[in-house]
Amino acid sequence: MNSEKVVFAFFILLAATLNFGFFVGAVHDSGHHNVYELFAALVISLIATVMKFGDRTHMGAVLLATSLVADLQLIIAAFVWGYAVNVGEPEDLQSMLTSVVSLSAGALLANITSVVLLVIETVTVRR
Amino acid sequence: MxxxxxxxxxxxxxxxxxxxxxxxxxxxxxxxxxxxxxxxxxxxxxxxxxxxxxxxxxxxxxxxxxxxxxxxxxxxxxxxxxxxxxxxxxxxxxxxxxxxxDQSLLNLVRRTRFSYRVARIREPFYLVCGYGHTGSALVADLAEHGVQTVVVDIDPQRIEALELDGHPFDIPVICANASDPDVLRDAGIEHPRCQGVLCLTNDDHVNLYVAIASKLLAPERVVISRVSTREYAANLASFGTDHIIDPFETFADYLTNAIVSPFHQLVYNWLASPVHRSLDSAHRTRQGRWIICGYGRLGKALQKRFDVHGLKSVIIEPDPEAREVSEDYHVVTGWGTEAATLLEADIRNSVGIVAGTPDDANNLSIVMTARELKPSIYTVARQNRQSNGPIFKAAKMDQIMNPSVIIAQRIMFLIKTPLLMLFLDSLTNESEEWCETLLKRIDAMVQGRAVESWSFTIDQQQAPAVFECLRRAEPVAIQVLSAHPHDRHVQLPALPLLVLRDKVITLLPEPDFPLRIDDQVLFCGLERGRTQMLWAVNNQNVLRYVISGYEGGGGYLWKTLLGRHRARP
Known part of the structure; x- marks a missing residue:
């Protein structure tokens, strides 16, 4: 058992589940999407990314790439949220929140890819 | 990486x-x-x-x-x-x-810069592994002759020494283990301008590693290695190391030659060393009994040659059993530093003494004591530590055996004038009389001045005029090159020693020896002879004059005018 890989699996799965938790619900209903969940998803995703730093394997490099994609989407989503709530016009709020949710959907896709890759890697381990 | x-x-x-x-x-x-x-x-x-x-x-x-x-x-x-x-x-x-x-990061940065600098080298260079006494002397000598080097050494202090040595141009240097193939690759072993690899580390095993690695990575690259034991010498030779230099064997050869065949030795000295010795110096007899102090690497190498030539010797060795001295030899147990031992070895009836122990103080003491007992004795001492140089010089011995100087000198010959080395090596097949005749010929030419030697290949770069002549199928005899460019009936002070053609050596070619393209020619003579010979070698008009005596004009206008003039009846 490689404890480093297990810890990484924990974080990547947690990032995916938090992301899913934020995303699930009606796209246009802001009541279905909790900002704390977005925050947690972003933080966990960042940690998962850093944990893949300096991995020389091909799989490690691909996982770094997918989690970087998730980070990018989530950071943009968080930025849009902050802008919509504090800066933007009140009538734009609804459409902006919708785009936050769709951005997080993109991040979710990247996170799912990471999880799938992780599962494949785990299955190929013989011991 | x-x-x-x-x-x-x-x-x-x-x-x-x-x-x-x-x-x-x-x-x-x-x-x-x-x-x-x-x-x-x-x-x-x-x-x-x-x-x-x-x-x-x-x-x-x-x-x-x-x-x-x-x-x-x-x-x-x-x-x-x-x-x-x-x-x-x-x-x-x-x-x-x-x-x-972090040291490993800094090393990585240094390494990257080093390999970048090596990759950018545009002129021919030598890769030197080991910057000890030999390596530093050699690098300085090569730099003086404008030859670029790349240095690898494992000791950071030596790397710092190189930075302080102040060479005329930048020498890429890396502190790394030379036996690592990656290091050798970064140091340019596969670089198209790399001329050869010089393995000069103190460790025979590392030298062996470097030699093997370079022979595997770049088989055509010349590898020159120093070596201190016979097992490693045989090992190095087994996979085609081009030149293997054992300072003890080299010196033993030199000394034995001086005793047995003084004329051979004098030819060697005249051509190889800058100091000129008179022809009479060969007659100073050193034949007789020799005392060898210390039966180590030098003692063994000498005794082996003494056996071959049937020379008499006495060995002084403190521990004959540990050194495995054969029973057949005359052995005196002791250091040789005290008079009693030397007298027991019968120093009064000996012609020479070799102080060949690995301790410099003992060697000096042996020489001083021996001189006290017999002032006329021929003294030879082995100098182990470079820093003792001034003391050894002050002791005014007849010969000093300094391993690093011997290696550096030999490698310089191999690099600068490989043909001269070839000539000196092929001398061993010739008789003493042959050498004496040659010496007299050279002496008549130089009349006591220092002998120079020079070589060139008959090709477009080094001898364009001769090349052009031969390309047009006009024969060129070797004697025309030593004709004076101003008056072709005057002979230049230059003597052809050797012509190398398709690995066949012609010693002392006859005056009418016809040259061919790609021949390598070695001359000896005075410095003046060299510069004047290069006229004919490089300039077509001069060459035409020395061949035919006809002084043709060079320029196009002159040629046309002359052509018209001659066309008229």
């Missing part, structure tokens, strides 16, 4: 994760803890403001409490986060500084 970059990324993990965790917990705290606006209403910071506050607090910028003055609960949390973020920063910055001061 690249793994260092990965290692650094990996080491960045912990500080980065620490920062992320501290930042997110602090931010979350401000979002959760309720605050108050100016009217006393409960308000909560959103993530934007919380992250903004944490960012400037964590970086110790501190713009104050926004958007409203903090409640006591918020201030309590601030107290925690101020110290939390500062500790986080300290830790991360400390870790970052450690990484960039």
């Amino acid at each position: 690249n793994y260092v970059a990965f290692l650094i990324m990996r080491r960045l993990r912990a500080p980065l994760i620490t920062l992320i965790v501290i930042w997110s917990i602090a931010t979350l705290g401000y979002v959760i803890i309720p605050g108050q606006d100016n009217d006393g209403n409960a308000v909560r910071m959103d993530f934007l403001h919380a992250f903004y506050f944490v960012s400037y607090m964590g970086t110790t910028i501190g713009f104050g409490e926004i958007p409203y003055a903090f409640t006591p609960a918020q201030r309590l949390w601030s107290l925690f986060t101020i110290y939390g973020t500062v500790i986080g920063w300290f830790y991360s910055i400390g870790a970052l500084v450690t990484i960039f001061r």
Whole structure:
């Protein structure tokens, strides 16, 4: 058992589940999407990314790439949220929140890819 | 190579994760803890403001409490986060500084710069492994002759020494293990301009490694290696190392030659060393009994040759059994530093003494004691440490055996004038009389002045005029090259020693020896002879004159005018 890989699996799965938790619900209903969940998803995703730093394997490099994609989407989503709530016009709020949710959907896709890759890697381990 | 970059990324993990965790917990705290606006209403910071506050607090910028003055609960949390973020920063910055001061990273940077500099070398260069006494002497000598070198040594002090030595041009240098093939590759072993590899480390095993690696990575590259034991010499020879130099064997050859065949030795001395000795010096007899002090590497090498030539010798050795001295020899047990031992070895009836122990003080003592007992004795001493040079010089011995000088000198010959080395090696097949005749011929030519030697290949670069002539199928005899460019009936002070054609050696070619393209020719004579010979070798008009005596004009106009003039009856 490689404890480093297990810890990484924990974080990547947690990032995916938090992301899913934020995303699930009606796209246009802001009541279905909790900002704390977005925050947690972003933080966990960042940690998962850093944990893949300096991995020389091909799989490690691909996982770094997918989690970087998730980070990018989530950071943009968080930025849009902050802008919509504090800066933007009140009538734009609804459409902006919708785009936050769709951005997080993109991040979710990247996170799912990471999880799938992780599962494949785990299955190929013989011991 | 690249793994260092990965290692650094990996080491960045912990500080980065620490920062992320501290930042997110602090931010979350401000979002959760309720605050108050100016009217006393409960308000909560959103993530934007919380992250903004944490960012400037964590970086110790501190713009104050926004958007409203903090409640006591918020201030309590601030107290925690101020110290939390500062500790986080300290830790991360400390870790970052450690990484960039990391020796392996610095080595990587140095290595990258080194291989970049080597890759950019445009002129021919030699790769020198080991910058000890031999290596530094050789690099300095090569630099003086404008030959670029690349140096690899494992000892950082020697690398610093090179930086202080102040060579006329930049010498790429790396502190690394030369037996690592990656290092050799970075040092340019596969570089198209690399002329050869010189293995000069103190460790025979490392030399062996370098030689093998270079023969495998670049089989056509010349490999010259020093060696100190016979087993390694045989090992090096087994896979085609081009030149193997054992200083003890080389010196033993030299000394035995001086005793047995003085004329051979004098030819060698005249051509190889800059100091001129008179022809009479060969007659000084040294034949007789020799005392060899110390039956180590030098003693063994000498005794082997003495056996071959049937010379008489006495061995003085403190521990004959450990050194496995054969019973057949006349052995005296002792150091040789005290008179009693030397007298027991019958120094009064000996012609020479070799102080060949590995200890310089003992060697000096042996020589001084021997001179006391018999002032006319021929003294030879082995100098082990370079720093003792002045003392050995002051002792005024007849010969000093200095391993690093011998190796450096020999390698310089191999690099500068490989043909001369070939000539000297092929001398061994010739008789003493042959050498004496040659010496008399040379002496008649130079009349006591220093002998120079020079060589060139008959090709477009080194001998364009001769090349052009031969290309047009006009025969060129070797004697025309030694005709004076101003008056072809005058002979230049130059004597052809050797012509190398398709690996066939012609010693002392006859005057009418016809040259061919790609011949390599070796001359000896006076410096004046060399410069004047180069006229004919390089200039077609001069060459035409020395061949036919016809002085043709050079320029196009002159040629046309002359052509017309001659066309008229």
